Amino acid sequence: MLGQQADWIMALGEWEEYWQRNDIGFHQPQVHKILKNNIDKVLNGRKGVRFFFPLCGKAVDMKWLADMGHSVVGVEISEKAIRQFFEENNMTYTEEPVPAIPGAKVYKVGELHRKNISLYQCDLYTFACSIEGQFGAIWDRGSLVAINPADREKYAALIISLMAKDCRYLLETLLYNPDLYEGPPFFVPDEQLHSLFGTSCDIELLQSLDAMTDLQRQWGLDKFTQNAHLITPKGS
């Protein structure tokens, strides 16, 4: 089903090298369309929601949500990405070690900004619900589609453990022919989404958009679809 992508392994150091070379074509200067279009469904009338951003990069979406009074916790391996996030958004920040995760640091927005943003610099798989509790929302863009395909079960188990009972998890997946381009971002078929999350969660397809641009044509693709899913714990 995943073709040549199934055994793809990208080491953490390679991601850090992308950041060092400034080879970060995945970063978008504007708030992501899928998040903007579906924010009401994610919030579901709630205020002051705690958002989790797995593999957060320096996504401007984090500031957008924090400006609306929500709190944001992100995880990212690249220290450069985290520092750039605060600097490019004109925010001061503090940094401190995380005793529960050897080698990790947490960067928090300075108090004068009256916002709530904490970014953990560590490998996502060392993060756990014992660190920051569970979350009311998750925005997963460039995350499930970025991890090594062989790690998807481990990833889904972690995400499920981070979901509070009322959690609303917005997920972007990408559909294309994996024989034509090796990734990342990787192809995540809907069937696999159901095997990863379907036992404990309901999965609703919110939107399916043609997202083909010159970049995907350069990759050699003929078709490129962006799917937005809303995943919620069963019985919530």
Ligand code: SAH
């Ligand atoms: N969500 C962001 C970034 C997507 S790219 C956005 O939409 O812009 C994926 C990011 O995950 C990169 O910044 C990379 O450095 C980071 N990353 C990859 N694997 C990781 C891991 N195992 N733990 C923490 N960060 C990781």
